[in-house]
Amino acid sequence: MINRLRQEFALFKPIDFAIVINVIGLNFMKFVPIGLILLSLAFIYEFFFAKSTSFDFKTQYSKRSFFVLSIPFFLAVIGLIYTTNYSKAFEDIGRLMPFVIYPFLLLCISGTRKESLNKFVLFGFVIGLVIRFFLDFYESIEGYLYDYNIQIFFYSYLDSDTNILAIITMFGVLYLLDFLNITTPKSQQQKFVLQGLVLFLSMCVLLLQSRIVILFFFAGLGLLFIRHWKNKRKWNIVFTAFFSGMLMLIPAFQGRFQVISTESQTITTTELTHSSVIPIENLPCMSSTQLRFNSLKATWEIIKKNPVLGVGTGDWQDELVKEYNTADMPCNAHEKTAPHNQYMRNLLKYGFIGLLIYLGYIFYFFRVFRVQPRYGQLPFLLTLIFCGLGYDLLDVGSSAPLFAFFSTWLFFEDNK
Numbered sequence: 001m002i003n004r005l006r007q008e009f010a011l012f013k014p015i016d017f018a019i020v021i022n023v024i025g026l027n028f029m030k031f032v033p034i035g036l037i038l039l040s041l042a043f044i045y046e047f048f049f050a051k052s053t054s055f056d057f058k059t060q061y062s063k064r065s066f067f068v069l070s071i072p073f074f075l076a077v078i079g080l081i082y083t084t085n086y087s088k089a090f091e092d093i094g095r096l097m098p099f100v101i102y103p104f105l106l107l108c109i110s111g112t113r114k115e116s117l118n119k120f121v122l123f124g125f126v127i128g129l130v131i132r133f134f135l136d137f138y139e140s141i142e143g144y145l146y147d148y149n150i151q152i153f154f155y156s157y158l159d160s161d162t163n164i165l166a167i168i169t170m171f172g173v174l175y176l177l178d179f180l181n182i183t184t185p186k187s188q189q190q191k192f193v194l195q196g197l198v199l200f201l202s203m204c205v206l207l208l209q210s211r212i213v214i215l216f217f218f219a220g221l222g223l224l225f226i227r228h229w230k231n232k233r234k235w236n237i238v239f240t241a242f243f244s245g246m247l248m249l250i251p252a253f254q255g256r257f258q259v260i261s262t263e264s265q266t267i268t269t270t271e272l273t274h275s276s277v278i279p280i281e282n283l284p285c286m287s288s289t290q291l292r293f294n295s296l297k298a299t300w301e302i303i304k305k306n307p308v309l310g311v312g313t314g315d316w317q318d319e320l321v322k323e324y325n326t327a328d329m330p331c332n333a334h335e336k337t338a339p340h341n342q343y344m345r346n347l348l349k350y351g352f353i354g355l356l357i358y359l360g361y362i363f364y365f366f367r368v369f370r371v372q373p374r375y376g377q378l379p380f381l382l383t384l385i386f387c388g389l390g391y392d393l394l395d396v397g398s399s400a401p402l403f404a405f406f407s408t409w410l411f412f413e414d415n416k
Contacts, residue, residue, distance in 0.1 A: 167213055295337040
């Protein structure tokens with residue numbers, strides 16, 4: 001085993017190690033800039049000194065791959081033309097920089113080398129997730145020993161960025177299951193270890209109690225099962241769904257679902273008036289569900305006024321706050337609630353033209369998936385499409401680098 005690993009790693013180049021370390025760091029949002037710097041330095045060495053990489057923009061293949069994978073970034077740049085809040089616009093563009101950095105760095109590597117690194121990227125990503133959760137569990141255990149409150153292992157007590165981590169973990173589970181159904185483990189021991197990782201990460205998805213993600217997680221398992229219907233190894237997907245369903249029968253795992261009907265609070269007309277002596281931050285604001293519903297209503301009102309090109313890269317938040325104040329939604333105005341929907345966010349910023357371009361971006365992934373299928377592509381598409389209904393995946397600094405990386409890694413077009 002050790003000799004085999006030595007032989008495989010002997011063929012690695014600095015940029016290969018940088019990719020694996022970088023993909024581990026994607027699970028630690030604060031380390032993403034460090035990972036990008038490391039990857040960039042490795043790329044500079046390979047390109048200018050070792051001369052082992054090349055990127056020919058003269059070919060139609062290279063041009064198409066680069067520009068399509070960079071669409072989220074270029075949409076934001078185009079939205080600068082008709083924006084007025086340039087500081088907010090450049091802040092958003094900064095978050096979207098990975099969508100131009102990763103395609104530039106990763107597309108210089110040949111398809112053959114990418115194929116040989118696929119397992120290392122997958123397991124580097126999974127190892128990063130496991131490390132992240134063990135650090136969270138270590139802190140939770142310390143808290144549990146203080147007051148013996150079992151809820152310390154759930155929801156916001158477990159991690160500071162529950163929704164995004166739940167999405168990343170959901171993708172990790174589906175990614176591993178897709179790998180298990182397409183490739184054959186070399187031994188029963190390896191098979192049990194991988195299935196154990198699947199069940200551990202499935203439990204973590206449920207512990208984070210992000211309601212929308214949990215619903216999409218079960219839907220993703222179902223669609224993955226249909227995808228592998230003819231594969232006799234598909235029953236590990238059923239076993240994962242059964243295990244997760246049994247956990248959801250335990251009351252402690254239902255905490256966030258049980259409070260849906262009781263967490264909303266009514267704001268009286270007196271509290272809504274601007275003359276009220278109650279500070280806005282002390283208003284009894286409604287639940288996150290109601291805040292999101294209000295944000296979607298306000299977003300749609302703005303879209304109706306700016307249907308073609310939207311309001312621009314930098315003005316979307318200012319326009320939302322204005323709409324919240326007009327519609328007497330003080331809690332949303334105070335929190336500057338974003339749409340929490342990638343499709344609505346694109347409509348708001350870039351209008352229906354921008355949304356059509358974004359849908360073309362997703363269609364490109366389906367095209368590559370159909371022509372050059374690889375494991376991990378369907379889990380990525382399920383995560384992007386489903387979770388985009390409940391979160392601004394590509395516009396949030398904690399999730400944008402991950403989607404930028406895997407969109408490039410999994411959907412590169414091999415020039416055949």
